[in-house]
Amino acid sequence: MKQSIWHRIYSRICILEVFCGMILTGLVLQNHNRIFGLNEKSKEVIAQASDDTDYGYRRYENRIALTFDDGPAAETTEELLEGLKERGVHATFFFIGESAQKHPEIVQKAQQEGHLIGNHTYSHVQLENCSIEAARREIVQTNEVMEQITGVIPKYIRPPYGDYSNQLLSEVNMIPVLWSIDPKDWERTDVSNMVREIVSDAKDGDIILFHDIYKTSVVAALEVVDILQDRGYVFVTVDELLLD
């Protein structure tokens, strides 16, 4: 009789333990997704870049990377650079080779002000739609243009439309960088909604995609910086996010 009471108490403790375990597992998973809420492809990119699948929490803590594609453009990129400088923010610019040749002074300024310069192909092509030779030329030619202007060969590429093959990029020794927040700024003019959506989604380790060829994108990006800096976020270039 006594043994059966102890047996019942023991069974209840076991049930309680299983229940607590389930709650704890749920919390851990939820936290994991909050910290590493990057899309699958970005995780893959981070893994490739760091050659390390052990994602440490501290690596991403309070850090967000702003990335700008499709520039440089007169006025909008220059205005953006001024705004970032005033706020002490470093970003990553994935410039198009032929635009960089038209505005080398903007590329130079971006580099001198501490921003990271990446490759966005020479004429904004979808790499997987090109022949291997043409795709390789789009990338290598852009690296040559950037090296002539800045003295540095870019290591990172944002493949237009996020379309690339690992084989091609490893051949040209480039690291692909995708994104985890895409506000679709290129088709929108509702700056305040866009800003609200971005800051409500933003979390540690995010890579935000903008295009510095639109006035509205520049205004939105700077507003996002102001709000997230107030929340304690630090803006870093993608190499600091991926490799530190």
Ligand SMILES: [Zn+2]
């Ligand atoms: Zn683009």
